[in-house]
Amino acid sequence: MSLVERLIYELGPWNWWVLGLLLLGLEVVVPGTIFLWFGIAAILVGTLALVVDLSWQVALGLFLVLSLVSLFVGRRLMNRTGRTEGDPNLNRRGSRYIGRVFILERPLEQGSGHLSIDDTVWRVTGPDLPAGARVRIERIEGAQLVVSDADASA
Structure with a gap:
């Protein structure tokens, strides 16, 4: 068993937390808000995996579903609340x-x-x-x- 495989196996549900924090950290570096929603989904899956014993297939499927749901809900919220106009005369x-x-x-x-x-x-x-x-x-x-x-x- 390689070091990475052993680390993934030993961390268990905490892998999702690590992935979520990495995605949130990536959100700070990369423009846009795409990684924010995936990071939130990973942290939610990690939290659920701490409470309920999930197989990796179920956890991965749950991550995909939560990612899409959080992406669409987040985009709707951002579009609704983020429509503030800047100063149209800023450069004039x-x-x-x-x-x-x-x-x-x-x-x-x-x-x-x-x-x-x-x-x-x-x-x-x-x-x-x-x-x-x-x-x-x-x-x-x-x-x-x-x-x-x-x-x-x-």
Whole structure:
């Protein structure tokens, strides 16, 4: 009897626990959630095998059935609860400012200028306005914000 065969025989039901923990560990390394469900099924079979004496054929069949059941149930749960939308404007920072009103620190001259928002200085285009004027962000054109006079549109 080889070392592996002897180890499998001596561990008995704990083999399923070892397999389950290995599959859960693999889940951490591999993207997706496929190994999670197989790991849960292996741990459930190991727990049942500690209580009830199962032949290896029955344990393997039970593992296959529990794997499929946990896979389908888990996927349904993940699809139902995992549908949270991320920030659609994550990679378009300027789009977060559309509709908001800011105060110009420097005047807009000849249709262009700069506007400081938080820690960023944006290039802006719009009508000529003096420093201290309130501007509303209308849209984004490339890396520029298009502004309008917030007081005139109010």
